[in-house]
Amino acid sequence: MLRKNRLYTPGPTQLLPAAQFAMAAANVHHRTADFRALYQRVLADLKVFVGTQNDVILMAASGTGAMEASVANLTSPGDRVLVLTAGKFGERWTALAKAYGCTIDEVSAPYGETFSLEAVRSALKPDTRVVFMQGTETSTGARHDVKGVAQLLKGTDTLLVVDAITGLGTTHFDVDAWGVDIIIGGSQKAVMIPPGLAFCAVSERAWKRMETSKQPKYYFDLRKERKSAAKGESAYTPATALIAALGAALDYIRESGKGDLAKGREVLVNNAELAAEMTRAGAEALGLKLFAPHAPAAAVSAILSPGGMDSSELVKRFRDEFGAVVANGQGEMKGKMIRIAHLGYYDYLDTIAIVAALEQIMAELQPEKVKFGNAVRAAQQVYAASRAEKRALVTA
Amino acid sequence: MLRKNRLYTPGPTQLLPAAQFAMAAANVHHRTADFRALYQRVLADLKVFVGTQNDVILMAASGTGAMEASVANLTSPGDRVLVLTAGKFGERWTALAKAYGCTIDEVSAPYGETFSLEAVRSALKPDTRVVFMQGTETSTGARHDVKGVAQLLKGTDTLLVVDAITGLGTTHFDVDAWGVDIIIGGSQKAVMIPPGLAFCAVSERAWKRMETSKQPKYYFDLRKERKSAAKGESAYTPATALIAALGAALDYIRESGKGDLAKGREVLVNNAELAAEMTRAGAEALGLKLFAPHAPAAAVSAILSPGGMDSSELVKRFRDEFGAVVANGQGEMKGKMIRIAHLGYYDYLDTIAIVAALEQIMAELQPEKVKFGNAVRAAQQVYAASRAEKRALVTA
Numbered sequence: 001m002l003r004k005n006r007l008y009t010p011g012p013t014q015l016l017p018a019a020q021f022a023m024a025a026a027n028v029h030h031r032t033a034d035f036r037a038l039y040q041r042v043l044a045d046l047k048v049f050v051g052t053q054n055d056v057i058l059m060a061a062s063g064t065g066a067m068e069a070s071v072a073n074l075t076s077p078g079d080r081v082l083v084l085t086a087g088k089f090g091e092r093w094t095a096l097a098k099a100y101g102c103t104i105d106e107v108s109a110p111y112g113e114t115f116s117l118e119a120v121r122s123a124l125k126p127d128t129r130v131v132f133m134q135g136t137e138t139s140t141g142a143r144h145d146v147k148g149v150a151q152l153l154k155g156t157d158t159l160l161v162v163d164a165i166t167g168l169g170t171t172h173f174d175v176d177a178w179g180v181d182i183i184i185g186g187s188q189k190a191v192m193i194p195p196g197l198a199f200c201a202v203s204e205r206a207w208k209r210m211e212t213s214k215q216p217k218y219y220f221d222l223r224k225e226r227k228s229a230a231k232g233e234s235a236y237t238p239a240t241a242l243i244a245a246l247g248a249a250l251d252y253i254r255e256s257g258k259g260d261l262a263k264g265r266e267v268l269v270n271n272a273e274l275a276a277e278m279t280r281a282g283a284e285a286l287g288l289k290l291f292a293p294h295a296p297a298a299a300v301s302a303i304l305s306p307g308g309m310d311s312s313e314l315v316k317r318f319r320d321e322f323g324a325v326v327a328n329g330q331g332e333m334k335g336k337m338i339r340i341a342h343l344g345y346y347d348y349l350d351t352i353a354i355v356a357a358l359e360q361i362m363a364e365l366q367p368e369k370v371k372f373g374n375a376v377r378a379a380q381q382v383y384a385a386s387r388a389e390k391r392a393l394v395t396a
Numbered sequence: 397m398l399r400k401n402r403l404y405t406p407g408p409t410q411l412l413p414a415a416q417f418a419m420a421a422a423n424v425h426h427r428t429a430d431f432r433a434l435y436q437r438v439l440a441d442l443k444v445f446v447g448t449q450n451d452v453i454l455m456a457a458s459g460t461g462a463m464e465a466s467v468a469n470l471t472s473p474g475d476r477v478l479v480l481t482a483g484k485f486g487e488r489w490t491a492l493a494k495a496y497g498c499t500i501d502e503v504s505a506p507y508g509e510t511f512s513l514e515a516v517r518s519a520l521k522p523d524t525r526v527v528f529m530q531g532t533e534t535s536t537g538a539r540h541d542v543k544g545v546a547q548l549l550k551g552t553d554t555l556l557v558v559d560a561i562t563g564l565g566t567t568h569f570d571v572d573a574w575g576v577d578i579i580i581g582g583s584q585k586a587v588m589i590p591p592g593l594a595f596c597a598v599s600e601r602a603w604k605r606m607e608t609s610k611q612p613k614y615y616f617d618l619r620k621e622r623k624s625a626a627k628g629e630s631a632y633t634p635a636t637a638l639i640a641a642l643g644a645a646l647d648y649i650r651e652s653g654k655g656d657l658a659k660g661r662e663v664l665v666n667n668a669e670l671a672a673e674m675t676r677a678g679a680e681a682l683g684l685k686l687f688a689p690h691a692p693a694a695a696v697s698a699i700l701s702p703g704g705m706d707s708s709e710l711v712k713r714f715r716d717e718f719g720a721v722v723a724n725g726q727g728e729m730k731g732k733m734i735r736i737a738h739l740g741y742y743d744y745l746d747t748i749a750i751v752a753a754l755e756q757i758m759a760e761l762q763p764e765k766v767k768f769g770n771a772v773r774a775a776q777q778v779y780a781a782s783r784a785e786k787r788a789l790v791t792a
Contacts, residue, residue: 001779002652002667002743017413024420256398271398322744347398348718352752352772353745360744360776364783372776376748377769380756383397384768387760 003323008354010138010166010300010327010341016192016252019245023193026244035240036232042243043229045250046199048261049191050168050183052175054201057225060239063165063186066198068096069220070132070161070182074206076214077101079129082158084108084115084144087137088330089163097132100215111333112140112302114295117148124152129209130159135167135183139330141302141339142292143171150178159206165189165198166299169265170272170343181206190268190299192252192344193245202226268344272298274386275342275351278379279303282355285378286362287369291337299343302329303358306366310335314361322357348383355379399719404750406534406562406696406723406737412588412648415641419589422640431636432628438639439625441646442595444657445587446564446579448571450597453621456635459561459582462594464492465616466528466557466578470602472610473497475525478554480504480511480540483533484726485559493528496611507729508536508687508698513544520548525605526555531563531579535726537698537735538688539567546574555602561585561594562695565661566668566739577602586664586695588648588740589641598622664740668694670782671738671747674775675699678751681774682758683765687733695739698725699754702762706731710757718753744779751775 007014028035039058046056059065071093075081081102083093086109097104107123109115114137124131131153136143146162153160159181164173168183169190175183180203187197202222210223219236228235250261257264276298280290283303291302305311311328312335318324327339340354356376363370403410424431435454442452455461467489471477477498479489482505493500503519505511510533520527527549532539542558549556555577560569564579565586571579576599583593598618606619615632624631646657653660672694676686679699687698701707707724708731714720723735736750752772759766 001670001747002663002741004741004743004745006745021420024417267398274397324745345398345400347400348756349400349402349720349746349749349753351397353749356748356752356772356776357745360779363776363780371773372780373769373771373773375769376752376772377767380752380759380768383756384759 006324006350008324008326008340010189010339010343011186012188012195013190013192013341013344014346014350015194016249016345018252019193019248022248023241023245026241028240028244030234030238030240038243038247039234039238040232042247042250045247045254045261047201049250049253049265050175050185050201051173051262051265052183052201054176054203055226055229056199056201057222057229058197058199058234058238058243059220059225060196060236061198062195063163063184063198064092065220066184066186066200067092067163069217069222070184070200071096071100071102072215072217072220073210073213073222074130074159074161074182075100075102076212078103080105080125080127081130081132082107082120082123082128084120084131084133084149086113086115086140086142086144087111087134088139089134089137093132093163112142112291114142114144117145117152120149121152124158128158130161132161133163135162135164135171135173136297136299138166138300139333140292141290141297141300143295143297146171146173146180147178150180154179159209166297166343169268170297170299172266172269175201179203187242187246190272190343191246191249193242193249196239196242197246269298271346272342274383275346276301278351278382279340279342279355281378281382282358282375285375286359300327300339300341302337302339304337309365311338314338317361318357321361324354324357326354352376352379402720402746404720404722404736406585406735406739407582408584408591409586409588409737409740410742410746411590412645412741414648415589415644418644419637419641422637424636424640426630426634426636434639434643435630435634436628438643438646441643441650441657443597445646445649445661446571446581446597447569447658447661448579448597450572450599451622451625452595452597453618453625454593454595454630454634454639455616455621456592456632457594458591459559459580459594460488461616462580462582462596463488463559465613465618466580466596467492467496467498468611468613468616469606469609469618470526470555470557470578471496471498472608474499476501476521476523477526477528478503478516478519478524480516480527480529480545482509482511482536482538482540483507483530484535485530485533489528489559508538510538510540510691513541513548516545517548520552520554524554526557528557529559531558531560531567531569532693532695534562534696535729536688537686537693537696539691539693542567542569542576543574546576550575555605562693562739565664566693566695568662568665571597575599583638583642586668586739587642587645589638589645592635592638593642665694667742668738670779671742672697674747674778675736675738675751677774677778678754678771681771682755696723696735696737698733698735700733705761707734710734713757714753717757720750720753722750748772748775
């Protein structure tokens with residue numbers, strides 16, 4: 001059959017057509033009133049999307065750029081920091097903190113798990129300046145307890161920085177109430193546009209901390225960006241077309257919330273939660289194991305390939321047979337799992353179809369084990385139950 | 397969940413993104429060398445797509461425009477013509493022939509059926525000047541036997557005109573060998589672009605007949621268009637952006653045939669055949685009846701709504717719940733069926749997903765009758781069998 005190119009990867013994700021068209025149409029110079037109006041609107045909308053009163057900074061960079069900016073702006077060489085790590089992106093915090101000469105404590109959990117809050121509490125020291133963590137560990141499909149960690153830090157001077165690059169739009173965060181000092185997002189995730197933009201919301205405590213930071217920085221100087229943003233500009237040349245795309249995507253999210261962007265964000269999170277639940281049910285009906293069964297993220301489902309099978313073969317079949325791009329495991333997890341994304345622009349038809357395709361592939365590989373329709377049925381039942389629940393809520 | 401807007405209607409059909417982008421980029425004047433090059437390339441490609449050595453004429457019109465052009469160019473008032481009709485589009489031929497004062501014979505079959513060749517043979521008279529028919533009756537989902545009718549006309553002076561607006565790209569036609577004098581296509585069908593263009597391939601016999609036609613015509617004067625086309629132009633202002641889109645779509649079809657456009661056309665037809673077979677199997681597994689079970693078209697499947705249920709409710713649920721636009725019945729068939737299209741840009745994921753959505757809707761309407769997964773299983777089995785067959789062919 002024909003094969004449409006479809007991304008089921010946890011970034012880049014499937015593009016929103018309205019954003020693609022806005023991007024194509026963006027023929028604009030960045031030092032003009034037109035662009036300033038767009039930029040200010042996007043920054044204001046991002047605050048609502050993130051769910052914060054804090055200033056949001058937008059930069060032309062991948063998510064890692066904003067992670068680096070957090071380290072470079074909040075620490076000084078020798079500062080003690082605590083990294084919570086349970087996967088490749090946790091390890092990136094450690095690598096960044098090391099690159100900037102921090103003294104690093106670590107709480108780690110095995111890949112696929114999340115760390116215990118007790119272990120975090122024990123690891124916190126009076127001189128811990130910053131805790132770095134993920135909202136969702138994209139490499140394993142596990143979700144971490146941001147709220148729990150934030151509560152441990154209440155009343156201390158320790159800042160909390162959360163890489164929510166795949167967490168935003170897939171988890172309900174209450175950034176300001178919990179006290180998250182920097183929360184980081186990226187364009188190629190739940191906001192449904194191509195890679196190239198990172199953004200972060202920065203608390204007043206974090207702005208204050210930056211005054212004492214002694215790290216070298218220039219492009220990633222957040223205070224410089226804040227000053228420019230106050231004038232409706234970026235410090236350096238902004239990625240204008242991507243920002244136009246982001247504007248269109250935020251409009252779409254607002255429309256999904258019937259004109260209310262904050263409600264649209266909830267819709268997006270609930271959508272990812274349901275798609276993830278459908279996918280997990282489908283995989284389990286096929287007898288497949290989840291890599292992160294105890295704290296599964298809504299951003300991405302990591303599904304272990306059955307005993308001995310190289311998951312690269314599954315990835316290849318999704319691509320060759322169905323045009324669907326799913327992710328392999330990362331690093332040493334490569335070959336052991338596939339990862340199917342739910343963050344952003346996926347609907348019922350996308351979700352049920354990828355479950356059906358997984359079933360079709362597994363039936364060809366293990367015909368004795370698969371009875372067609374069982375995986376899809378499990379996903380359909382999850383969907384039906386969520387419909388029934390919604391109706392019950394409306395009736396009540 | 398989120399709802400993507402997806403057309404499963406038998407025209408307009410789902411758009412090819414590459415064609416959308418080509419359309420958006422088409423900033424061109426039509427009396428320039430650039431546009432002439434595009435126009436000539438599209439006309440040449442259309443010949444291959446239709447599968448003919450005959451000249452192809454392209455016009456800014458809906459498919460009905462090319463139907464009218466056929467009547468206006470091939471007949472004179474009072475001419476005896478035979479219309480083969482088994483649905484709303486067959487009836488359109490009668491209406492057109494009547495508008496132009498032809499003497500009309502009809503062979504009709506009930507909606508959902510096709511006419512017998514014996515009846516056609518009996519209805520042909522020595523002075524029948526033209527036979528008008530459909531390749532696929534879009535309103536009922538039935539396929540007519542163009543080859544069989546063409547064979548009845550061999551050795552006579554009777555011309556054959558086929559409305560293949562939904563037939564092209566969903567049925568294997570051998571236009572020149574069979575002796576089809578005019579075959580008509582439209583842009584919003586298997587070529588995956590928006591409405592606005594009609595095209596037709598015209599035989600030498602048909603060009604000759606036009607010399608004697610006494611019908612009034614101006615915009616639809618095919619001989620005038622032929623003269624312009626020879627110079628790489630259209631007689632009147634062409635729909636430039638749609639023609640750019642059509643060029644991109646034909647490129648896509650060529651790529652689907654690994655660089656061979658004729659092979660790409662076969663791929664497209666086989667794709668529609670398989671999608672239609674999967675959909676029919678899914679519907680039947682749900683206990684639903686097909687409206688045209690004896691000669692089902694690959695362009696569109698007409699599925700009867702179960703006893704007493706208004707199909708408008710099904711159409712509405714597809715739209716409201718899943719963002720999927722399926723067609724209702726046309727005219728007096730409205731409320732009795734839904735029609736799901738397979739022509740053009742539909743892949744496995746689109747097909748299995750619409751079957752799953754149909755199952756989800758039916759389970760909500762008739763929970764006692766539907767066991768989740770059965771419809772999808774039936775479609776998956778069709779797909780698996782086609783894969784096995786393909787492997788057997790490769791091995792043999």
